[in-house]
Amino acid sequence: MAYDFYLGGILLPVTPGQLKISINGQNKTFNLINEGEINVLKKAGLSDVSFKVLLPNYPYPFAQYIDGFKRSDYYLDHFEKLKVGQKPFQFIVARTFPGGASKVDLNKEDLSAIEYNESSLGGTNMKVSLEEYTIEENAKEGLDIMVDVSLKQYQSHGSTKITIKPISPEEKPQGTAEQKRESEPEKITVGSKVIITGRLHIDSYGQGPGKTLNGEHGKVNIINEKGSHPYHVTNMSGGHLGWVLKSCVVGVK
Numbered sequence: 595m596a597y598d599f600y601l602g603g604i605l606l607p608v609t610p611g612q613l614k615i616s617i618n619g620q621n622k623t624f625n626l627i628n629e630g631e632i633n634v635l636k637k638a639g640l641s642d643v644s645f646k647v648l649l650p651n652y653p654y655p656f657a658q659y660i661d662g663f664k665r666s667d668y669y670l671d672h673f674e675k676l677k678v679g680q681k682p683f684q685f686i687v688a689r690t691f692p693g694g695a696s697k698v699d700l701n702k703e704d705l706s707a708i709e710y711n712e713s714s715l716g717g718t719n720m721k722v723s724l725e726e727y728t729i730e731e732n733a734k735e736g737l738d739i740m741v742d743v744s745l746k747q748y749q750s751h752g753s754t755k756i757t758i759k760p761i762s763p764e765e766k767p768q769g770t771a772e773q774k775r776e777s778e779p780e781k782i783t784v785g786s787k788v789i790i791t792g793r794l795h796i797d798s799y800g801q802g803p804g805k806t807l808n809g810e811h812g813k814v815n816i817i818n819e820k821g822s823h824p825y826h827v828t829n830m831s832g833g834h835l836g837w838v839l840k841s842c843v844v845g846v847k
Contacts, residue, residue, distance in 0.1 A: 596690045598658075599647070601743075602676050602683035607657040607664070610645040613687065615718070617641050641833065643685060643722060643745040651737040666739045673741065676724045682748035684832065687718040719815060720833040721748045749831050780845025782825065786814045790827055792842025794835055798823050804836055814843065 597613075599606040618639035625631050649666035650657050657663075676683055722745040730740040780786065790810045796802030798821025812835060816826035823837040 598686075598688040598690075599645075600684070600686040600688070602672065602685075604669070604672055605658065605660055606647050607650060607659055607669070608648040608654075610647045612645060614644045615641055616643075640749060641720070641747040643720075643747070644743065646740055646742050648735070649739045649741060651739070670729065670739070670741075673724065673727055673743075677727070682721045682723050682750075685718070685720055685722045685745055689717050718834045719828065721750075721831050722746060723748050747831070747833055780847060782814055782817075782840075782843060782845050784814060784817055787830075787846050788812055788814055788825075788827065788843040789846055790835070790838060790843055792838050794827075795823050795837045797821070798826065798837045800837075807835070807842075810835075811846075 597609045599609055599613075618641060620636040620639045622634045622636065623631055624634065649669050651665050653663040725744045725746050727744065728742040730742065732740065782788065788811075790807045790812050793806045794804040796804065798816075798818040800822050810829070812827045812829050813832070814825050815828050815832070818824050818826070818837075821837065823839050825840065825843055826837050827835045827843065829835060
């Protein structure tokens with residue numbers, strides 16, 4: 595299986611040997627006098643991502659570059675910009691069968707919705723922040739540099755200001771006997787906002803059943819019409835969830 599790692603719109607030259615994604619929980623336990631210890635279930639917390647990446651200072655045949663060979667200082671400058679910029683960015687891992695090739699268009703304005711070809715096994719695509727990174731120089735690596743990277747899933751947030759204006763008796767709407775017709779369901783495309791109710795799977799052919807969602811708001815970021823579970827869904831911030839049946843999603847405006 596082949597892996598391509600993209601960090602903030604840049605392809606890493608050498609695929610890390612290991613990727614660790616920790617799905618954190620927020621459940622709370624309490625001790626009740628009569629019931630003993632109970633567990634109060636809450637939504638999952640923000641995920642932590644960690645990996646080590648080799649940054650070559652020599653054009654090795656196993657390294658890959660989109661626009662030609664670049665030394666380690668190019669990527670170190672990129673890491674520094676991600677850290678001091680104080681803005682979230684997209685972290686993408688594209689997985690393909692041996693001999694396949696990922697299809698990630700880095701020119702897209704919104705990298706949270708990416709496409710894969712038929713040789714793809716899907717991928718991880720989430721908005722993250724760069725929490726910390728450690729630069730390691732070791733005689734064993736020669737002139738090359740190792741970087742230990744720690745990311746945290748980013749959840750967008752904000753506040754809304756609402757102004758309430760009193761309605762005079764003359765402005766109050768008058769009731770009518772005519773009932774509204776039901777609107778036609780929204781067409782599902784890449785980028786569609788949806789409500790997800792059903793079981794998640796690790797691929798579009800129903801393999802690896804996972805947890806079941808009930809009325810979860812999310813987005814469709816990949817569509818594979820050839821699969822039995824054609825829609826790949828994320829949460830509203832772009833965090834990877836899995837593949838679902840067509841009947842498990844309802845489009846919303």
